[in-house]
Amino acid sequence: MLPLSQTTGYALRAMRCLQEPGGQPVLVESVADYTGIPRSYLSKLVHKLAKKGLVTARRGHHGGVVLAKPSAEITLEDLSEAIDGVAWRKRCLMGLAGCTEETPCVLHDYWKQTLQEILVRLRSVTLADMARHQDPGVERFRADHGFLTTVDAERDHAHA
């Protein structure tokens, strides 16, 4: 009933557990354990993200999943689009089929503007930005897997 599906939230949390491109692959199983996302479901989700070019997955020994692009270059919009598509952006707030630019419903212009604001926001927030959210499962995962802390990452970023 809202712009982002639960699955997009899953994708977000899962990708926060992955290493930057070139880093060490992480197991789907492991991510599932820490985040509480169902394993099988996550597996398919990862596959979907791989097809969209957001992650790279390798099977077999020492396989796993890695980000396909730097986390700072992956926006929420990328995730939303990969998983939920873009159809919802065009739908009338009230589902009125006859609502168009010519014959708008009462909320048409208002909703158009709100949608625009939501999109701007989705575009401006990157995976790296998401560090501010204290997701218990994700934080535990990152601590246990030797991720840089947010502060470290910012310092590194300043050096570059």
Added chain:
Amino acid sequence: MLPLSQTTGYALRAMRCLQEPGGQPVLVESVADYTGIPRSYLSKLVHKLAKKGLVTARRGHHGGVVLAKPSAEITLEDLSEAIDGVAWRKRCLMGLAGCTEETPCVLHDYWKQTLQEILVRLRSVTLADMARHQDPGVERFRADHGFLTTVDAERDHAHA
């Protein structure tokens, strides 16, 4: 995937076909024919609206449905709440279970504000205001059933 369900849109269009309190009852069948809303589905919807005190339905000869309150006193929020409930207002934009005031997700504050704006809007728009939407079925219905035009209604309102 959006704040208002399709059914709420149905309710809106259907109620635009009803007379003010005390007016002549309108048949569910008739509303269905004009709006294209499935008859059986509309029947259940009307019953739901009746239980919520938004319309009054009477069975048998010369039965039908009438608004229970003046259209100017029925807000979109009333409809939304009657049909979709209020649960969606509390859900995190990304469905993150751990997203609270203490541990907010990146979009938490932004979404909170957006929700607030949406609610203000839903509260400020009444059924009477919806006249501006040129819904073909509804317009035809109102013309065929001797409703006052929007202009007439406004003139009457000015007299009162």
Added chain:
DNA sequence: ATCAATGAGGATCCGTCGGTAATCTAACGA
């Protein structure tokens, strides 16, 4: 070559929402 690790993929289940059809029942008129 073989085996274990690991993602991929198919089949299926569940709950919700939108939708359909048949039947029940209240209200009124003749």
Added chain:
DNA sequence: TCGTTAGATTACCGACGGATCCTCATTGAT
């Protein structure tokens, strides 16, 4: 009273998102 006209109620169907289980296919290590 009886029949017609309405809405009310029940049961059920299909699609979709989320989720589970089980098996397949690929990879790397030995």
